[in-house]
Amino acid sequence: MRWILLRGLAREQAHWGSFLPQIREAFPDHQFFPVDLPGTGVHFKEASPTTIADIRRHVQAQVAHIPKPYSVLALSLGGMVALDWAQHVLEGEIQQLVLINTSSGFSPPWQRMKPGAWPRLLRIAGRRDLFRRERDILSLSSNLPISQTVAKQWYSIQRQRPVTATNALRQIAAAARFRPGSKRPLTNALLLTSAGDRLVDWRCSQALESRWQWTLKRHPDAGHDLPLDDTAWIIRQLRSYLDGE
Template identity: 40%
Template structure:
């Protein structure tokens, strides 16, 4: 059975995957999915978020060792989680067999104005500076990251925020970790698939295109989904991963 590690992005937790884990397992019955929270998020919201992506890798490895879940791993990750996946594969190539990187952005391949599109600066600053209500915060994040109807998802995300709130300090620490992370110029040994969305309003699709071009790895583009691709079209993600694995099977 293949072990898949799922990692979410900034301030998001395991339960933000929603129905996607089930959709993935249905497409690949042989897969064992292990979703992990990064420190500061979800059930780990009382912990301090590391200021370095490499420390997040250490957390993941330690957590899996404690659960006796042994490598090699396949990692499916988005945004900040994808940076963790890359750092992991680079530092411990014997542990990561494959990476699926979703709507991520990394130095040195993309400039800051593509990694966080300028159209969002005002909305995000308003949330932080005016100490926005939970509903205003989640509604804004959904509007920026999803092409789905906000009212369909908002109640569930508000419930997650009430149960396991992420502190503003931890959100800032995660931003710092993401901003300072620098990917290796040469692709890690792990087989790599990059998935991205043409209509991503948060991170420019050019970031994924640049990464795939520099690393000469597979790239698949969704024409209409937003930044949270597993939320907007989970079955498409699962189908792309399955097709990629089939094409590259020895």
């Protein structure tokens, strides 16, 4: 099985960190291809589109050389791109869909971005010190004790391939206006969510579960960056789901 991995707002493939080698080790018969959204990673000099559909088209063009069908594992904003993708391809092109702490227009704005997160996000946006800014992003998205090692890695990523404030705002605009179509794209999909997410309410994933009768699994205390907070839990949920348990 070939998996496309998509990250979230203003993050790139390097932000998967140790998650990528761990999931590759856990599923040695599968292939995993992390892909950067426009405006991030290898595309950091490009302007990010302001719609999820256009971001999705960019991703599709990037993976055109990879034989179909695909499965997609995606976090947050990447989950919106994955969901839009699954709704705009021929049946069978997307085999499996794993959406982590994502949201959509099926949920109210105060669940898609918790009101308590806005003051912290505004403070982060105003930070001039790049290391402190990345450390603050880490402290908001993860519920683990702050790791200086991870903070330094994130600082290095931003130094090498900076996501501009303009591109971050363009991604926010795309996310805010995203509403999926009404038709269920797959018979089943795996929704992974975090009860301790301080950015996105876990009920956004529940809304997708209720609408399309998909499989929902909720982590009791992880933060928004679930792949960082508990890789092993994701691997267990994915293995159980693929085994049909």
